Structure formats: C-alpha cells, structure tokens
Amino acid sequence: MNVQDLIIKKRNGLELNREEIDFLVHGISDGSIPDYQVSAWAMAVYFQGMNERETRDLALAMAYSGDVADLSAVSGITVDKHSTGGVGDKTTMVVIPLVAAAGVPVAKMSGRGLGHTGGTIDKFESIPGFQVELSHRQFVEQVNQVKAAVISQSGNLVPADKRLYAIRDVTGTVESIPLIASSIMSKKLASGSHGIVLDVKVGEGAFMKEQEEAIRLARAMVEIGRGAGRQVVAVITDMNQPLGQTVGNSLEVQEAIDTLRGEGPADLEDLSIILAAHMLVLGGRSSDWDNAVTEVRKVLDSGQALKKFMQMITAQGGMLDFNQPDYELPMAEFEAEVRADKDGYVSGLNALEVGKTAMLLGAGRERLGDNIDYTAGVKMAKKYADYVTAGEVIATVYSNDKARIDAAGSRLLNAYQFSNHRPTPRPLLIETIK
Numbered sequence: 001m002n003v004q005d006l007i008i009k010k011r012n013g014l015e016l017n018r019e020e021i022d023f024l025v026h027g028i029s030d031g032s033i034p035d036y037q038v039s040a041w042a043m044a045v046y047f048q049g050m051n052e053r054e055t056r057d058l059a060l061a062m063a064y065s066g067d068v069a070d071l072s073a074v075s076g077i078t079v080d081k082h083s084t085g086g087v088g089d090k091t092t093m094v095v096i097p098l099v100a101a102a103g104v105p106v107a108k109m110s111g112r113g114l115g116h117t118g119g120t121i122d123k124f125e126s127i128p129g130f131q132v133e134l135s136h137r138q139f140v141e142q143v144n145q146v147k148a149a150v151i152s153q154s155g156n157l158v159p160a161d162k163r164l165y166a167i168r169d170v171t172g173t174v175e176s177i178p179l180i181a182s183s184i185m186s187k188k189l190a191s192g193s194h195g196i197v198l199d200v201k202v203g204e205g206a207f208m209k210e211q212e213e214a215i216r217l218a219r220a221m222v223e224i225g226r227g228a229g230r231q232v233v234a235v236i237t238d239m240n241q242p243l244g245q246t247v248g249n250s251l252e253v254q255e256a257i258d259t260l261r262g263e264g265p266a267d268l269e270d271l272s273i274i275l276a277a278h279m280l281v282l283g284g285r286s287s288d289w290d291n292a293v294t295e296v297r298k299v300l301d302s303g304q305a306l307k308k309f310m311q312m313i314t315a316q317g318g319m320l321d322f323n324q325p326d327y328e329l330p331m332a333e334f335e336a337e338v339r340a341d342k343d344g345y346v347s348g349l350n351a352l353e354v355g356k357t358a359m360l361l362g363a364g365r366e367r368l369g370d371n372i373d374y375t376a377g378v379k380m381a382k383k384y385a386d387y388v389t390a391g392e393v394i395a396t397v398y399s400n401d402k403a404r405i406d407a408a409g410s411r412l413l414n415a416y417q418f419s420n421h422r423p424t425p426r427p428l429l430i431e432t433i434k
C-alpha cells in the first residue's frame, strides 16, 4: 500500500476501506509516515469528510494503537463519562461518587488541562497528597473495593491519536467532525469501560460553538461507540457561561464538595444528576431514567456520595477529612473583588473569557508541561440573568502572584454584559442523543 495513493483517494472524495485506514494508523503511530503526508491526509479528510464506517474504523484502529485498559477483573459493569471540555466543568468530581455510591463501578482515566479548559487530573491533584499514578493492579483493586478510582491516562494510551492530534493542531485540521469524534472515542474505547456517557458542550466556552455541529459530533460519537459494542448516551449542554460559580482547581474541588453536601449551585447539581442517572442506567443499576434519578438523589441527600468521595480521596492518599468542620484546602495568597460598573441584569458572561482570565491568574497551562497555581482562579457571585447594582461585587479573583490580579480583574469585568431587560432563560440541557 502507498500513502500517497491513499491521500489522493481521500482528496478525490472516495471512501477508504478498513485495511487502508489500519495501514495509515500504523504508520502514524510508528512514525513511518512523515508529518507532511499525515497532514495532507488530515486536510483531505477535513474537506471530504468520512462516512460512519470509516470514522468507526479510524477510532478503533487508533484505540488499539497502544495500551488498552483491561477492566475484566472489575466486578460489575463499568461506566465512564467524558466532557468535550468546558469552563468550570467539575462534574466528574461530583458524578464519580454519585455513581459509585449507587453501586456502579467507575474506573476513570482522565487528562490534564491545556488552554482555557481545566483538566480533571489537575483538579484532583490540587488536593494535597492525592496520587493520580496507580499501577494497573492498584487501580483495579481500588475500583473493586471502593467502586471508584481516578488515574492519569497512561503515557502509551492511543499513541496514534497523540501524534495525529498534535499535527492537526498546527495544520488547521482540528475542526473536522469525523477526526474529533474518532479522536475522543479512541481514548474512551481504550479506557475500557462498557458504558460511556458523553457531555458535548456547546457555546462560547466550548469547542463546538453551534448547536447543529454539537449534535452532529454527538451522533458521530454515539455511532462509533455502538459500532464498537459499547453502550453510549450523549447529552448536549450549554457552555455559554461557566458551569457553577468557580473556575480554578482547588476552588472547583471545594465547589464539588459543597455540591455533594447539597450546598452547591443548581446548574452543577442538575447536570451532575443528569450524567450520573444516565450512568446508572448504562451500568444496569436502574431499569429506567426516573428510577435512576431517584437513586442518585437518594445517595446525594443521604450523604452517601460525600462519604464515597472521601473514601476515594483517602484511598489515593489525599489528606483532607471533609468531616472535620475546619478542614482546609490550600488558598491563594492574594485575592481581589470585581465590582459591577453599572446597574442591570447580567445578559452575558462569556465562558471563554472567564476561562482565559483564570489561566492568566495561573490556574491553567498555556503550553504542555507549564506549572499551574492550584489555588488561582475565579469565583463568580453573579451569573446570567442575575440583577446587579453598580458597585456590587460580582466576582473575586485569586492568585499567588499579586501582579496578575489587577489585569485579571478588568479582564473579568469585560466578560460580563449588562442589560436593562431581564434576559430569557437558557436551558442547560439542550438535547439527549441515544
């Protein structure tokens, strides 16, 4: 087989068969196909697309290009969740204990953050002592004993995607639905869970800006999962403003704990319940959606989910006892309040801008390998549709670097829009795709 022929075939809008896709993926992961041919092929896919069968074959070939988690020693049906990335999205920290407390095992592999979206692993690592590197045996043992564990993705998980994504990133070929769908699903398939719940974010702070394209992406991912023999549900959710009231690692951990205590913001609680309920159905714990929601509510209201969270944190070396009223998460040395400069309703709170402000404060990485300040971030007192008066505190910014605080304050104020009219409510859950 010849790479150039396959590039030309795709460039001319023809379908690639499974052997051809396997050949390309092999060459991408072992490095035998040079960058310029990989990028030419990615550009051909960008313009010509891929059909459902090609997209699935690509996802599967990439999933098996490196380590594949073997969760056969876990008792029960394991379920996983994935978010396409948003600002202030700390649902994983709430959903894992909800699902595990209801009896469904969660063996979670997560990544670190890059750019304006945070990574679940960074959030967990902001808990002093928390270990994200476990051996496979320790991981499986913990899932069997505690029903929940979260680890950092292995270095050799989907090497083909790692290289292809890096090339796409610098060749203008990221925004292709079959390439995004196969990239995300290759990692989910390699992570080994039977059931997968996908949260596809749409809006200013998300990868997908338009509802229509988010729905197309969700459908493509559900098809891949189903074709690979997994059970998949996708929800499309709003990401025009950040989720919850905090953005930044330890601030988000605290908010997740508050939510598990029943004292969190409504949007975070609602979305966590929706995702957890889908996971209970896929995990075979609940026969239908209504039962699943009741089950999730029960473990939340009884404090069992909070207890499960603590159990998981302790099992992985985290040194926090949330039962003690004086437990402490590390706090930033400096903080400053941001005040409204006019009266009115919050008619817009740009999630992308809030995410970039948090990054500016030190909460995120500009480049792979950058250090982050776990305590840095933003806490929003006012969000979409809230009424404010001029001079009222709308948010607080936190950092260990005083120099970053002032610039962040004015940037955050610019993320807010005010109007004299009450804006129309926006639903958090836009669509569910099964």
Ligand code: URA
Pocket (backbone or CB within 6 Å): 165, 174, 179, 180, 181, 183, 184, 207
């Ligand atoms: N996230 C991924 O993992 N892959 C993509 O292609 C885009 C977003």
